[in-house]
Amino acid sequence: MELNELTIHELLDRLRAGETSSAEITASVFGRIDAVEKEVHAYITLMRETALAEAEAADERIRKGEMGALTGIPIALKDIFCTKGVRTTCGSRILENFVPPYDATVVTKLRAAGAVFTGKTNMDEFAMGSSTENSFFGATRNPWDRDRIPGGSSGGSAAAVAADECIAALGSDTGGSIRQPAALCGVVGLKPTYGRISRFGLVAFASSLDQIGPFTKDVEDCAILMNVLAGYDPRESTSVPEEVPDYRRFLSQGIESWKVGIPKEYFIAGIDPEVEAAVRRAIRVVEGAGAKCIEVSLPHTEYCLAVYYIVAPAEASSNLARYDGVKYGFRSGEGRDLLEMYKKTRAAGFGAEVKRRIMIGTYALSSGYYDAYYKKASQVRGLIKRDFDEAFTKCDVILTPTTPTPAFRIGEKTDDPMQMYLSDILTISTNLAGIPGISVPCGFTAAGLPVGVQFLAGHFQEGRLLQFASAYEKHAQIEKRRPTL
């Protein structure tokens, strides 16, 4: 196997044993990027020169015996995280030339742990989308079938991990933007509890739903990254001062006599039969590992999509008011006065989906409609959260499909926003309730497309979630395949 195909823990073992160097690993990753990036288009900006320098510095530290948690490991960042001195576009024309003067907290933490940054990955503009087709910089392609989407909004990060164009990556998840592309690209993706990871320096989309998380090649790597990323940040007032356990400690614990909730509302009409079959196999696997599956009910599931597409656009319409052509980003030269400048800048700077959501959000918050839309949605959100609270009194984790279908074709849903929104129908409840969720590969369709199974747990139960996911991974023994690129 090539170095770029290995996991974080395999590479750390080799680095510790002196069998390879970060310079070799990083060169291997960029070799792969040079070979396949034209076909995949996972990245918006590559950081080749700084990566090679960071790799040399990592090797120097390893020689001195100063090995950190991620020393010398090449990691990709969704282009939504501020990186000091490296442009951060959020997939938008309006930020095409924005060069942040500071690092996001997660970037600072990865840097301190010794990571090497390969580049900034492609995404739907402002993380609004489920296919990465809404990027101003062009669509990313699914490494398993280049006629298909990789999922979104963190499609570039998922594709980069699946195509071995990095060892692991970071994404953000507002309604499924980590778990959905992880499932469609056949990698592991975790959305932690709201507040578990600092959002400082994450370009805001919907602040009560946004959460940062890792894309990895296996569950152990996910735990390794969570150990680095989780924790309170005084610069982020919604980050939670809850103790951070050593997530790796949970991995080999087993799931004997755990109760697994299977919500009947998640096995709905419209689920692709091959996806359902793969998830049903996953249920048998966890039963074989000693867990007991029971039916649970999340009765307000059918309202999640409507709640989400009021709450998220409402918050987005407020968050995106800052893009006004004054402080940073694109400015249209056409406006004769300030108001015209604002309108022409935003009309030319934002793409169609972002405008659509700003319009929905502005409408839902406007005088006369606030109670009917935003307040109503926030009340139903309370009921959705209560559904989960009640379900978790009966079970330890919940098991569902991550997505209703495997990866769809590029262009298939771009003209019908409602159809596109429906691809997130199984992931958005997690964000509304603020709980953690992980997608783990659970097989392939006959056409060779990956399928993901989603596990959910109560607030701050990432350790238990990783314990369950690693037990599933170990017992399922999903065939190791790589996309042919």
Place this chain on the structure above:
Amino acid sequence: MEKIKISKDEVTHVAHLARLEFGEAETEKFTAQLNGILRYMDKLNEVDTNGVEPVTHAIARKNAFREDAVNASLPPEASLANAPESRGGCFLVPKVIE
């Protein structure tokens, strides 16, 4: 004929509130799409929410105070570095008043 939730004029008004502007064809397209999306939202009226407290944050922290101490902040040059136009340490915008 399905119920009109939002008219073309309202779309133009909301666009103004959001500091956006659309051409004729775009307004038509957005009006049709927003009507479809808003009709879907009507589903929420099936739910009885009498007496249910709205949840705006799943994990709400109250009073996340910090010490009132001076910390490092961005120097003015760094704050202005991305501005489309600046002059004399200030952001420059088109004329606001005649």
